[in-house]
Amino acid sequence: MVILLTGAFLPPLDFFIVNVALPSIREDFQATASTMQLIISGYATTYAVMLITGGRLGDLYGRRNVFLAGMVAFAAASALCGFAWSPAALVVGRVLQGFAAAIMAPQALASINAIFPDHEKSRALSFYALTFGVASMAGLFLGGALIALNILDLGWRAVFLINLPVIAIAAPSAMMVLRETRSEHASKLDVGGAVLIALALFALISPLIEGREQGWPIWSLLMLAGCLPLLFLFWHHEQKVEAAGRDPILAPRLVRTPGLKRGLLAAFFFYAFAAFWLTFSVYQQGGLGRTPFEAGLAILPAAVGFVLGPFASGYIFHVFGRYSTAAGMSLEAAGLFGTAALVSFGAPEFLYVALFFVGAGQGIALPNLVRTVVQRVDTAQSGLASGLVNSMLQIGGALATALIGGLFFSVLGSSTDVISIGHAYSIAAVAIAFCLLIAGWLSAGLGAKKEALR
Template sequence: MDFVPTLEQTPDPRRWIALAILLTGAFLPPLDFFIVNVALPSIREDFHASASTMQLIISGYATTYAVMLITGGRLGDLYGRRNVFLAGMMGFAAASALCGFAWSPLVLVVGRVLQGLAAAIMAPQALASINAIFPDGEKSKALSFYALTFGVASMAGLFLGGALIALNVLGLGWRAIFLINLPVIAVAAPFAMVILRETRSDHPSRLDLGGAALIAVALFALIAPLIEGREQGWPIWSLLMLAASLPLLLLFWKHEQKLEAAGRDPILAPRLLRAPGLKRGLLAALFFYAFAAFWLTFSVFQQAGLGRTPFEAGLAVLPAAVGFVLGPFASGHIFRVFGRYSTAAGMSLEAAGLFGTAALISLEASTLLPIALFFVGAGQGIALPNLVRTVVQRVDPTQSGLASGLVNSMLQIGGALATALIAGLFFSILGASTDATSIGHAYSISAIAIAICLLVAAWLSVIHPMNDDARRPSDTRLAGKTS
């Protein structure tokens, strides 16, 4: 999402209608992350798929989205945000159709990877276009709607996924969660062609296709064997891929340094990481999104452990989604109370909620589970905007778009790694057991692991150096925008 806002003397008279269209493009990627979690047990039963396939359905999407996010933003700078937005939307529709009509687990995984690619092309154009078409006096309000979209997408995904499967629309079962994207895009795309005004950067960055390819291969070499290796008894190919991942990451870094030295535009500018505290902030983002593994493990516990339907499982997790929606509204107040510790406060609340779910499930005291889940969601809703703000403020304002894209990429990579490692831990503990007690025990251990990652993220978000006096006015203003 590296962009330079385009300032217009006369605001676009159709900008609020355009906002609704742009928010559709911002809504679909997180929706398809959350909606699939409720459907995973049904997909597994239909295809007789392995646990590793379930992990790949999530991590394939998240990894591709993470790797291509910054490149997607630069495509809009170069070729026009409306054009690229429409291309990403059409690609997302095609990939959703492939997922919906998938005839094998492999085809579904491929469809999810293509969905992640299309989402990375589509989503950055929404934020960049909002910055380009809204005057400064209205930008804060428009961005508030943009931020709210992610909370609404989480809630809609969890509820809609279960509802569509329960309704079994046209006998489609879980396939409806992907095919529902098609009528949405069929309505949104024509409006986008007519309503959206074309914008692009005055000084667009060049594409670093070599860097994008290298980081994609390196992450694939790291994540794929972590998922497939465990289930297949760690064959030699999995160990070789793991061993190759570090040299590939080093090769990527050398490539980025070489591009920067040549005065070109690397996908990850090494000079950006020299900003005080930025590396710690990005590490915090990496650990923070270990929470992505929660949706998979909790859904399996609800459906396979408690025997609930997908719709009932979606309803069970709604307290967390409600907390996620409401959390950002409290972000400004939290910042005024906790200051630089606001991010850590949100993460700690989230971790406490996860510890609570683990204890309640172990004690079979599920009556209080909705309260613990609400704390989980509220903590995430508080921590996420504060974390992004903290990281972005550490760079020069001219680099804020790149920093924003970078922190979002780290969040997605963290989610993919967590799905590989923590969900892998869940299935390892579970083994061949299918009883509710064993599944509940496996969930509790995985929830504790996620909570520990969140506490590490909270620690990282606090200890990195920070000039409070220099940052305070800007922080307070941004906190108000978030709330």
């Protein structure tokens, strides 16, 4: 379990930890703002685009084998980032990191679903969700700490090189401990489907991440317009592959699994929460004048709630049953409404209570949501289901950051005072809360156990 959770921990950690290091990287390389954006978006885009294909690779070629390959590739890419001699080399390293993360991460969730017996699976998925959230929050603290400590005079390079000793222990352990699992009817990879879905997701996610930063240039709008035709071509191709008796990368019959589409759509709306990190950070640093490390400390109540939330999942399930996911999302939304009210009425010193509810709600909702989606499909398709749910989370997060982040900055305008920033944050927090309520409505009544195909 620890080895699998290491593979789940590193990808989100390496997304958030770099945000703290960006000022140091910019000063060291004298890099442009567009290069700084590429350091973030190169990783995020590649990771989101390749998750579905990465999950399917584990089903076909063995989840342990693919997990190890992804982990070794992630270490190599981290080394390239840590020893980068130019901004271009760092951007290439980040893209390769995203690719490796997309190969490694789905195998963790898929292996948990395939290896652990039913009576242990609920607790295992709770630990998985806990790791996912803690990695996001730990990035803010660990990045600042590593740069402040300046170990061996490495500066910002330590945020990448810290991955090497971790993987040096985890990879050999995985070879000795992990049991190999794969689809019983494994066939060749549907290369055409893999290329089409990657192109479609790239056309969707890249402009969402880059477009807002660059003022929505024409290329971003053209890519968004081209996304739907690419998705149509992908779906038509998958139907042809399935009709021919071959194994598509995303079987149309899988999508017809009862409740799966609702669960995936719930995951899409649920991760609108990703916009919270942007807006709350701007409020803390731009409005209240806190340092990045102090802003990280400010979210500690949410971190505590997130840690405790999964351990309350059993009690929540006993009380709410199939509505447990919706209950967690409702609690999270209530916490966000609370932060909006406290900031609007000028009482930020009481934010810790509302932030605790935000974290606890997410800690309850995420493991239940993941379980709802992954356990609806056969174990043979666990890798694909893992890639699907992670991909929907990433797409939802990218879209929410673009749209709700755009709303935040539109409301803020050119103002820089704490009242204006607080007002913009409150509106963004309410928008995120409504997305969570939609996710809760979609997930309401969905059981955790898989149902038979229609």
